[in-house]
Amino acid sequence: MSQAAISVRNIRKAFGQQTVLNDVSLEIPAGETFALLGRNGAGKTTLIRILLGLLEPDVGSVSVAGLDPQSKPIELRRRVGYLAEDQVMYEWMTPVELCRFLAPFYPTWDHKLADDYLDRFEIPRHARIGRLSKGQRVKLGLTVALAHRPQVAILDDPALGLDPIARKEFNRDLVEHIQAARGTVLYSSHLLDEVEAVADSVAILDSGRIVRFAATDVLRAEVKQIILDYNAAADLPLPAGLLDVRRSGSRLLAVVDGAEKFIDQLVVSGVEHEVVELNLHEIFEAFVIGRPQEWPQHGARVVLAQK
DSSP, X not given: OOOOSEEEEEEEEEETTEEEEEEEEEEEOTTOEEEEEOOTTSSHHHHHHHHTTSSOOSEEEEEETXXXXXXXXXXXXXXXXXXXXXXXXXXXXXXXXXXXXXXXXXXXXXXXXXHHHHHHTTOOTTSOGGGSOHHHHHHHHHHHHHTTOOSEEEEESTTTTSOHHHHHHHHHHHIIIIITTTOEEEEEESOXXXXXXXXXXXXXXXXXXXXXXXXXXXXXXXXXXXXXXXXXXXXSOOOTTEEEEEEETTEEEEEEETHHHHHHHHHHHTOOEXXXXXXXXXXXXXXXXXXXXXSOOTTOOOOOOOO
8 A cells, every 4th residue: 555645643733722723634645636625714724834844733743745844844845846825936036037046946846847837827937926917926836836846736725816717727727737747736725616626535624623534526425415394304303414404495405414324214204305416615614614403303393474
């Protein structure tokens, strides 16, 4: 069995009295594109800073590209490409000058690959970086993050701030170039529409804990919205894996993780129901802001007013 490209075991990190990460564990296989999902403040950036060796965990262990980020930070940076939403670059340089400046820091820097990216991403080679558009700067950041052919690429909300068309173009380039190179990608984002097309697997981080970790297709297969009569639901026990409940007139809309088991129970009980497929954004919302406590109490009834 090959070594995981990223391994996080029982990480805990607190700042003063505030616990930011609490017993976080992840194993990301080599060659996989992995999405780390979470609201602002969930702990995504703190975890990434630990992976890069910029922060030390209070408890737990980390391995990235086979290295401990704390004991071998220089070697780690040579094996990892990093791109953040607020990536800082020398604005007085041109893209060509930036590539020439960075190349000596990376023994594996590929000048031809960097040139190819500049052409493919249509980045003006000799324009001052400070005069490039937001989209061009993001693509330049991706260029310098990948030009040394890293084993692992860590992208921290890189498309945030781009317009929808630019985000789609960025993610198209991400899929085409990173996945074609068979590298490992950790993609942190809350722009879920774009992530869904990119990620092989996802982890949902909420309040410092991983609340779900699965392959993207498995997550979509196991989390469904079930629509049934409100009064019928009141006669049923609370479903295992219930994430969210909403009432719409006489109907109950329930999002359930492990929905197949609940659907089987409805079939056995003879309860009419409808199954609705959810996208990644809807699944994410159910995990982080769902209200399972809204399931009707046993025997509760709803009576619609007569017109």
